[in-house]
Amino acid sequence: MTTQPLLTIGGFARAVGLPTSALRHYDEVGLLSPAETDPATGYRYYTPDLEHRARLVALMRDVGVSIETMRIVLDGDPEEALAVLREVAADRAEHAQRTREVIDTVLALADRARSLEVARLRVGAREMGAALRQVRPAADRDPASALAAVALDAGAGTLDVVATNRYWMACRSMPVGTDPSGPARAVLRLAEADRLADRLDGLDEVVLVVTSEGRLSVEVDDDLIGVETSDRPFPAHRLVLEGVPDPTTRLLVERDAIERALTEAARSVVTLALADERLHVEGRAVDALVRGKPGTIAMRTALLLRALAACVGGRVLLEVAGAADAVRVSSPDQPGFVALVMPTHDEQ
Amino acid sequence: MTTQPLLTIGGFARAVGLPTSALRHYDEVGLLSPAETDPATGYRYYTPDLEHRARLVALMRDVGVSIETMRIVLDGDPEEALAVLREVAADRAEHAQRTREVIDTVLALADRARSLEVARLRVGAREMGAALRQVRPAADRDPASALAAVALDAGAGTLDVVATNRYWMACRSMPVGTDPSGPARAVLRLAEADRLADRLDGLDEVVLVVTSEGRLSVEVDDDLIGVETSDRPFPAHRLVLEGVPDPTTRLLVERDAIERALTEAARSVVTLALADERLHVEGRAVDALVRGKPGTIAMRTALLLRALAACVGGRVLLEVAGAADAVRVSSPDQPGFVALVMPTHDEQ
DNA sequence: TTGCTCCTCACGTCACGTGAGGTGGC
DNA sequence: TTGCTCCTCACGTCACGTGAGGTGGC
Numbered sequence: 001m002t003t004q005p006l007l008t009i010g011g012f013a014r015a016v017g018l019p020t021s022a023l024r025h026y027d028e029v030g031l032l033s034p035a036e037t038d039p040a041t042g043y044r045y046y047t048p049d050l051e052h053r054a055r056l057v058a059l060m061r062d063v064g065v066s067i068e069t070m071r072i073v074l075d076g077d078p079e080e081a082l083a084v085l086r087e088v089a090a091d092r093a094e095h096a097q098r099t100r101e102v103i104d105t106v107l108a109l110a111d112r113a114r115s116l117e118v119a120r121l122r123v124g125a126r127e128m129g130a131a132l133r134q135v136r137p138a139a140d141r142d143p144a145s146a147l148a149a150v151a152l153d154a155g156a157g158t159l160d161v162v163a164t165n166r167y168w169m170a171c172r173s174m175p176v177g178t179d180p181s182g183p184a185r186a187v188l189r190l191a192e193a194d195r196l197a198d199r200l201d202g203l204d205e206v207v208l209v210v211t212s213e214g215r216l217s218v219e220v221d222d223d224l225i226g227v228e229t230s231d232r233p234f235p236a237h238r239l240v241l242e243g244v245p246d247p248t249t250r251l252l253v254e255r256d257a258i259e260r261a262l263t264e265a266a267r268s269v270v271t272l273a274l275a276d277e278r279l280h281v282e283g284r285a286v287d288a289l290v291r292g293k294p295g296t297i298a299m300r301t302a303l304l305l306r307a308l309a310a311c312v313g314g315r316v317l318l319e320v321a322g323a324a325d326a327v328r329v330s331s332p333d334q335p336g337f338v339a340l341v342m343p344t345h346d347e348q
Numbered sequence: 349m350t351t352q353p354l355l356t357i358g359g360f361a362r363a364v365g366l367p368t369s370a371l372r373h374y375d376e377v378g379l380l381s382p383a384e385t386d387p388a389t390g391y392r393y394y395t396p397d398l399e400h401r402a403r404l405v406a407l408m409r410d411v412g413v414s415i416e417t418m419r420i421v422l423d424g425d426p427e428e429a430l431a432v433l434r435e436v437a438a439d440r441a442e443h444a445q446r447t448r449e450v451i452d453t454v455l456a457l458a459d460r461a462r463s464l465e466v467a468r469l470r471v472g473a474r475e476m477g478a479a480l481r482q483v484r485p486a487a488d489r490d491p492a493s494a495l496a497a498v499a500l501d502a503g504a505g506t507l508d509v510v511a512t513n514r515y516w517m518a519c520r521s522m523p524v525g526t527d528p529s530g531p532a533r534a535v536l537r538l539a540e541a542d543r544l545a546d547r548l549d550g551l552d553e554v555v556l557v558v559t560s561e562g563r564l565s566v567e568v569d570d571d572l573i574g575v576e577t578s579d580r581p582f583p584a585h586r587l588v589l590e591g592v593p594d595p596t597t598r599l600l601v602e603r604d605a606i607e608r609a610l611t612e613a614a615r616s617v618v619t620l621a622l623a624d625e626r627l628h629v630e631g632r633a634v635d636a637l638v639r640g641k642p643g644t645i646a647m648r649t650a651l652l653l654r655a656l657a658a659c660v661g662g663r664v665l666l667e668v669a670g671a672a673d674a675v676r677v678s679s680p681d682q683p684g685f686v687a688l689v690m691p692t693h694d695e696q
Numbered sequence: 697t698t699g700c701t702c703c704t705c706a707c708g709t710c711a712c713g714t715g716a717g718g719t720g721g722c
Numbered sequence: 723t724t725g726c727t728c729c730t731c732a733c734g735t736c737a738c739g740t741g742a743g744g745t746g747g748c
Binding site for chain 1: 443
C-alpha cells in the first residue's frame with residue numbers, strides 16, 4: 001500500500017473539472033467524499049484514485065443526471081445502472097421530440113391570434129398523408145435547396161400537394177369542401193412534410209388552416225398540430241402546369257411494360273418513338289395505345305422511371321406536345337395525380 | 349360589449365388544464381392575471397377569453413419553457429418569439445444528443461473499471477470509418493433483425509469489420525499494432541455504427557478498447573467515446589469465411605464491364621458461365637480473364653451488384669467453387685476487403 | 697507579514713406543491 | 723347547517739452558487 005499524494009479541494013477540483021461548491025455538496029450528501037478530513041480545521045483531502053469517480057460525476061452532472069441516479073450508477077447493480085442511464089437518455093430524446101411538437105403548436109396558435117385565416121380546408125387524413133408521400137420523390141434531395149420541400153396550395157375547391165426539383169414535378173389535387181377566401185399556400189421543408197405525414201397516420205379527418213402569414217396548422221378534433229412552414233421561394237406550379245401546350249400525341253401503356261422497356265434499354269437517356277400507333281423505346285416495340293401526331297422525344301431514363309413509380313395504378317398515360325415541352329404523366333386509375341417530366345436534348 | 353361569465357379559479361383551472369397553484373403563481377408574477385379580483389375576499393375571477401392565453405401557457409409549461417420566455421412569446425415581438433422558441437427546441441435537441449453521448453461514455457468508463465480489457469487496438473480513424481461505411485450495405489435493413497449490425501472482431505494482428513444479411517457478407521480486415529489477449533468482439537447496431545463513423549471523421553488515430561463484457565470504447569487522445577454495443581447474436585464470420593472451399597475457377601474482370609452486363613441482362617437471377625477462358629452473362633460474352641475449371645453459377649443480380657458496388661477499385665476478382673458454394677468477390681486493388689455472395693437455385 | 701486557500705453557515709434560485717389556519721357562497 | 727371552494731402565508735424542493743465572516747498554511 002503506497003501512500004498517495006493528498007490534494008486539497010481546489011487542486012482536486014481543477015483536476016476533475018468540478019467547482020469546489022459542487023464537491024462540498026457531494027461530500028455533504030455522501031456521493032463523493034474526500035479520502036480524509038482534518039478534524040481540527042475541517043480541511044478536505046482528496047487522493048488521485050478518487051478522480052475516476054469524480055470524472056464520472058462531472059460527466060453526468062453536465063447533462064443533468066440527478067444525484068440519486070448517480071448513486072445507482074456508481075454504487076448500484078450494474079444492470080440497474082445500465083437501465084437507469086438508458087432511461088435518462090430515452091427521456092431526454094422524448095422530451096426533445098415533444099418540445100418540438102409543442103413549440104410548433106404554440107407558434108401556430110400565436111400566429112392565428114394575430115393574422116387572418118385565409119383558408120380552412122377539411123380533408124381526409126389518410127389521403128393527405130398519401131399525397132405527401134406520393135409527391136415526395138419529386139422534391140430536391142439536396143437539403144440546402146429551396147426545392148427540398150412540398151407545397152400545399154389551395155385553389156378553387158381543390159388542394160394541390162406538389163413537389164419539384166426543376167427536372168420533374170409531381171402534383172396531387174384533392175377536392176376540398178371549402179373555398180379559400182384568398183390565395184393560400186404553405187411550403188413545408190421535406191423533413192417537416194414527413195413528420196406531418198407520420199402524424200396523420202391513423203387519424204380520420206383533419207382541417208388545414210392557412211393564415212395570411214403563410215403559416216399552417218392542422219386541427220384534429222379539439223387539438224391542434226403546429227406545422228413549421230418555410231419562407232423560401234417555391235415555383236408557381238399552376239403556371240407551370242398551365243404552361244404546357246395541349247398534347248399532340250397521347251400514349252396509354254401498361255406501367256410494367258414501359259418500365260421493363262426502359263430498364264432493358266439500359267441507357268441513361270432513352271428515345272421514345274410514337275408513330276403508326278405504336279411505341280418504340282430505343283427501337284424496341286412496346287405494346288401500347290398511341291393516338292395523335294407521330295414524333296420522338298428524348299428523356300432521362302431515371303427521371304421517367306421515377307415519375308412512373310410515383311403513379312398509382314397499372315396503366316399510365318403519357319401526353320406529349322413538342323420535343324422541348326414537358327411530358328405529362330398520369331394514370332387513368334388515379335385522376336388526381338399528374339407528373340410533369342422535362343425532356344432532354346443530350347444524347348449520352 | 350357583452351359581459352362574459354365569470355369563472356372561479358377552480359373552474360378556469362379545469363377548463364385550461366392547469367393546477368390552481370400554477371394559476372396563483374402566474375397571477376403573482378403577472379404572466380396571467382384574472383379579469384378581476386374581489387378586493388374584499390381576494391377571490392380571482394377569470395373570463396373565457398383568457399383561456400386562449402392560458403392554453404398557450406399550459407403547453408409551454410408542459411415542456412419546461414421558462415416564465416420569462418413565455419412573456420416574450422405572449423407579449424413580445426413576434427419575430428423574437430419565433431426566435432426564442434426555436435432556440436428552446438434546438439437546445440433540447442442538442443441536450444438530448446449530448447446526453448446520449450455522455451451516457452455511452454459513462455457506461456464505457458464504468459464497465460472498464462469492472463471488467464478486463466481484452467483488446468487494445470490502435471487504428472487509423474479514417475480507415476476505420478471507411479471500413480464501417482464499406483461493409484454497411486451488407487447489413488440487414490430490417491431494424492428489428494439481429495443482423496442490422498456491424499461486428500468488430502479482433503484476431504491475430506488484424507481487426508475485421510464485418511456485416512451480413514445471410515445472403516451476402518462484407519468483411520474488411522485492417523492490420524493493427526497489438527494482439528488481443530483473448531477473443532475480442534463487439535457488435536454495434538447499424539445506427540450506432542453510423543454514429544461512430546461520423547464521430548471518427550476528421551480524427552487521426554484512435555485506440556479501440558474491447559472489454560471482457562463485450563463492450564467497446566474508443567480513446568481519442570485523452571478523451572473517451574463510449575459506444576453502445578449489442579448483445580444479440582452475430583454469426584462467427586471467420587468460420588463462414590473458412591468454410592468456403594478452395595476455388596476451382598477464378599475470374600478477373602473490369603468492374604464496369606460486369607456491372608453493365610448484369611444491368612443489361614435485366615433479370616433478377618443471372619447465370620454466369622465460365623468456360624473456355626471466357627465469361628458469359630446470360631449468354632452474352634464479357635471481356636474477362638478466366639482460369640480454372642469450366643462451370644456455371646446462378647446468382648441474384650441485386651446481391652451481386654451490391655457486392656460489386658462495395659468493392660473499391662476498377663477490377664474485381666470472383667472466385668467460384670461449387671455451384672452451391674459462396675462466391676468470393678474481392679478486388680486486387682484493395683487486398684483487405686472481401687465479399688461473400690451466396691448463389692441461388694431459383695430461376696425466375 | 698501578506699496573500700491565497702480553506703472553513704462553515706445562511707440565503708438565493710426556479711416554478712411551483714403542500715399543508716396550516718381561516719373565510720365565503722350555495 | 724354542512725361541505726366545498728376559495729384565500730393568504732410559510733415552508734419545502736433540487737443542486738448547487740454566492741457572499742459573509744473567520745481561520746490555516748506557505
